Amino acid sequence: MGYIYLLFAVIGEIIGTTNLKSTNNFTQIAPSIYVIVGYGVAFYFMMLAMKTLPVATTYSIWSGIGIAGVAVIGALKYKEIPDIPALLGMSLIILGIIILVFYSKMGTN
Numbered sequence: 001m002g003y004i005y006l007l008f009a010v011i012g013e014i015i016g017t018t019n020l021k022s023t024n025n026f027t028q029i030a031p032s033i034y035v036i037v038g039y040g041v042a043f044y045f046m047m048l049a050m051k052t053l054p055v056a057t058t059y060s061i062w063s064g065i066g067i068a069g070v071a072v073i074g075a076l077k078y079k080e081i082p083d084i085p086a087l088l089g090m091s092l093i094i095l096g097i098i099i100l101v102f103y104s105k106m107g108t109n
Contacts, residue, residue: 002052012041014069
């Protein structure tokens with residue numbers, strides 16, 4: 001169940017982060033609400049995930065998948081297309097998460 005909670009936390013973080021730019025210093029109401037609700041959802045579900053998953057695993061997955069998700073949405077929404085070094089860096093982050101979760105004893109409780 002921890003990974004389901006973590007999925008919701010990642011989705012909330014991606015929603016919150018991708019809307020930060022649109023808030024215009026929190027003067028735009030709708031994007032500001034998305035940011036507040038997105039981060040509220042993210043931290044609430046991350047807290048629930050940490051009840052069964054180790055802190056390092058939870059945070060690594062949350063931040064790493066969040067980085068990749070925000071990059072994809074940033075490319076679509078803001079036309080901020082990642083270059084080859086950015087794609088390589090994000091690939092290494094994802095590879096690190098896979099190693100942590102599937103090969104490290106730290107990934108288990």
